[in-house]
Amino acid sequence: MKNNTWTIIKKEFARFFGDRSLMFTTVIMPGLLIYLIYSLMGEGIGKMVTEGQDEVVTMRVENMPEFLAAEIASDSQMVVVNQPFGQEDIDMLADEDLNIVMVRFPKDFELLVNTYDPKCGLPAPNVEIYYNSTNNATSLVYKTLTAFLDSYESGMSNRFDVNRVDDGSTAQFDMATDDSIGAMIWSKLLPMLIVMMLFSGTMAIAPSAIAGEKERGTIATLLVTPMRRNQLALGKIVSLSCIALLSGISSFIGIALSLPKMISGEDVELGFNYTFGDYAAILLVIFATVLIMASVVSLLSALAKDVKSAGTMITPFMLVVMLAGLIPMFQNNTPETFTTYIIPFYNSIEVMTATFAHKIMWSNVVVCLVSNICYTGIAVWGLTRMFNSEKVMFGK
Amino acid sequence: MEEILRVEGLSKTFTLSKKQQKIERTTLRKKVAVDNLSFTANRGEIFGLLGPNGAGKTTTLRMLSTLIKPDAGDAVLDGCSIIGDPEGVRSKIGFLTSELKLEDFFTPNYLFDFFSRLHQVPEDVVRTRKELMFARFGIDKFAEVKVQNLSTGMKQKLSLVISLVHDPEVIIFDEPTNGLDVLTARTVTDYLQELRGEGKTIILSTHIFSLVERLCDRVGIIIDGKLTHCGTLSEVCDGMTIEDRFFEIYKEVKGDEQ
Numbered sequence: 001m002k003n004n005t006w007t008i009i010k011k012e013f014a015r016f017f018g019d020r021s022l023m024f025t026t027v028i029m030p031g032l033l034i035y036l037i038y039s040l041m042g043e044g045i046g047k048m049v050t051e052g053q054d055e056v057v058t059m060r061v062e063n064m065p066e067f068l069a070a071e072i073a074s075d076s077q078m079v080v081v082n083q084p085f086g087q088e089d090i091d092m093l094a095d096e097d098l099n100i101v102m103v104r105f106p107k108d109f110e111l112l113v114n115t116y117d118p119k120c121g122l123p124a125p126n127v128e129i130y131y132n133s134t135n136n137a138t139s140l141v142y143k144t145l146t147a148f149l150d151s152y153e154s155g156m157s158n159r160f161d162v163n164r165v166d167d168g169s170t171a172q173f174d175m176a177t178d179d180s181i182g183a184m185i186w187s188k189l190l191p192m193l194i195v196m197m198l199f200s201g202t203m204a205i206a207p208s209a210i211a212g213e214k215e216r217g218t219i220a221t222l223l224v225t226p227m228r229r230n231q232l233a234l235g236k237i238v239s240l241s242c243i244a245l246l247s248g249i250s251s252f253i254g255i256a257l258s259l260p261k262m263i264s265g266e267d268v269e270l271g272f273n274y275t276f277g278d279y280a281a282i283l284l285v286i287f288a289t290v291l292i293m294a295s296v297v298s299l300l301s302a303l304a305k306d307v308k309s310a311g312t313m314i315t316p317f318m319l320v321v322m323l324a325g326l327i328p329m330f331q332n333n334t335p336e337t338f339t340t341y342i343i344p345f346y347n348s349i350e351v352m353t354a355t356f357a358h359k360i361m362w363s364n365v366v367v368c369l370v371s372n373i374c375y376t377g378i379a380v381w382g383l384t385r386m387f388n389s390e391k392v393m394f395g396k
Numbered sequence: 397m398e399e400i401l402r403v404e405g406l407s408k409t410f411t412l413s414k415k416q417q418k419i420e421r422t423t424l425r426k427k428v429a430v431d432n433l434s435f436t437a438n439r440g441e442i443f444g445l446l447g448p449n450g451a452g453k454t455t456t457l458r459m460l461s462t463l464i465k466p467d468a469g470d471a472v473l474d475g476c477s478i479i480g481d482p483e484g485v486r487s488k489i490g491f492l493t494s495e496l497k498l499e500d501f502f503t504p505n506y507l508f509d510f511f512s513r514l515h516q517v518p519e520d521v522v523r524t525r526k527e528l529m530f531a532r533f534g535i536d537k538f539a540e541v542k543v544q545n546l547s548t549g550m551k552q553k554l555s556l557v558i559s560l561v562h563d564p565e566v567i568i569f570d571e572p573t574n575g576l577d578v579l580t581a582r583t584v585t586d587y588l589q590e591l592r593g594e595g596k597t598i599i600l601s602t603h604i605f606s607l608v609e610r611l612c613d614r615v616g617i618i619i620d621g622k623l624t625h626c627g628t629l630s631e632v633c634d635g636m637t638i639e640d641r642f643f644e645i646y647k648e649v650k651g652d653e654q
Contacts, residue, residue, distance in 0.1 A: 003513075004513075004514055007510065007513045007514055011510055014502075014506065015499070015501055015502070018501065019501065213499075216497055216499070216500075217495055217496065217497035218497050218498065218499045220463065220495055220496050220497075221496040221497060221498060221511075221558075222514075223463060224461055224462075224463060224486055224489075224491045224496065224559075225486060225511065225514040225515060226483045226484070226486040226487035226514070226515060226516070227483075227514050228483060390463065390464040390465065394463070394464065
């Protein structure tokens with residue numbers, strides 16, 4: 001009778017792998033979609049950052065000071081026209097296609113600045129820069145100009161510097177390595193993404209495999225065979241976990257391949273250096289997570305009278321899991337208390353967070369694994385009771 | 397005559413929801429579906445439970461097949477109690493009712509193998525039995541066609557075949573000809589007689605008098621969950637047709653109420 005569980009697992013696999021559209025939407029599509037969407041987003045962000053860098057901008061300047069004229073002469077992106085302008089000219093800049101920036105300095109700007117006393121109570125000399133922020137080229141010119149003027153201003157009263165890097169110096173003040181920055185970011189981001197992907201994989205198949213069988217009347221056909229109800233429950237949970245795991249792995253591959261593209265526009269190099277042990281721990285925890293996810297979704301699906309109401313019943317549970325996924329974002333250190341690692345879902349999140357942060361503790365991995373397997377055992381018992389309950393199985 | 401089924405004091409009460417109370421036109425929260433039912437069936441006979449809709453026939457058969465549990469009483473089927481050894485009972489019976497469906501996605505070939513495995517039928521027996529049964533019911537030509545693409549009649553024949561993959565000693569059949577086209581209905585009733593010829597026991601429920609007359613060796617009349625009469629067809633009919641006798645009994649039990 002023992003191989004009845006295996007017979008059920010094989011049947012669930014045959015149902016899933018035999019249905020190309022189901023397999024495509026559950027396993028192939030999530031990874032593919034995530035890869036495409038994240039890659040496109042990464043490209044979009046990169047484009048936003050670099051767009052406008054090659055375009056030439058006309059800078060119409062009133063009362064151009066000499067120090068700026070010399071600086072701008074070396075910048076090929078700006079063509080300076082010394083020409084006064086009025087309000088009508090400024091209004092024209094509302095047209096975002098115009099690559100024009102207008103700058104108005106007070107007359108004798110350098111003299112005014114040099115003689116201005118901040119304690120006199122009078123307003124400081126003001127530089128007006130008119131541009132259009134929706135035009136990337138004029139935005140860039142605006143940033144360049146303000147950066148230059150800021151450094152000109154601070155250069156006039158320079159008393160001290162912080163973390164100055166002289167030419168040719170290799171001094172490093174932020175001692176964090178690329179690897180540790182990466183570890184911090186991955187540990188906050190990946191546990192949530194992994195849990196979300198695993199959950200969506202479970203949701204795609206579990207309600208149909210249990211509530212769907214109730215709805216279609218096929219579960220009753222199974223219940224009149226001599227198979228024990230716990231064999232049916234175990235077979236369902238294990239097969240659903242494996243399929244959900246496949247879906248989760250697909251999504252994870254999509255994320256892993258597209259993340260470098262996603263962050264390509266950022267000015268950081270994120271190290272992704274993990275050992276075999278780290279990967280093994282993550283895989284073990286993912287499997288333990290999927291087991292318990294499939295268990296809870298199966299229990300709720302068994303309670304529901306059809307697939308639609310299963311979806312409604314699972315939604316609050318999904319929100320709780322998502323919230324647990326967000327916890328690493330708001331904490332500095334992973335907790336050390338034993339009890340943390342016996343709380344389902346939260347334990348998986350914390351173990352994954354610690355592993356991605358290079359702070360893995362195998363004792364916690366073991367506690368998480370063992371407790372999740374125990375919870376799965378309880379879920380199998382619960383599902384067995386539900387399969388035995390005529391009210392749950394046949395209640396109208 | 398070897399007794400193969402003994403039902404003793406079987407009872408089942410359902411709690412009615414508000415909606416069900418409205419449908420049943422009652423204010424009572426509880427409905428006694430089966431009330432202290434006792435009967436026996438012998439090996440190699442067709443035993444029919446005859447009664448109107450809502451009399452408790454289906455509930456009785458669902459209890460015998462261990463899909464639901466009785467509130468009181470027990471039934472022993474070929475040595476296995478429905479309370480103490482439900483798996484044992486299920487290994488000895490083939491249960492067929494319209495509420496049991498087959499997964500549309502699979503083919504008859506796959507389903508036959510799958511259910512045979514669940515019934516622990518040896519592989520070589522599965523092969524020969526599948527060939528035999530598929531040929532008997534004309535399923536062989538559709539063995540690799542998904543259930544969803546089969547005709548209604550073919551689906552019904554397949555359900556019958558699947559319920560009998562393990563060649564059970566007792567076949568429990570709820571309303572065997574309900575919803576069947578005339579050709580399939582005839583195939584099914586002929587097959588039931590064939591099974592009886594092989595020494596199998598068939599317990600069926602029906603409200604069709606002609607079916608009882610044509611098939612049943614013994615009959616139990618069930619009204620409002622109670623077994624009012626039970627015996628051979630001639631004993632119960634008492635010289636009348638089964639239809640006339642049923643209405644006479646019904647009038648005795650219910651008075652002039654229709």
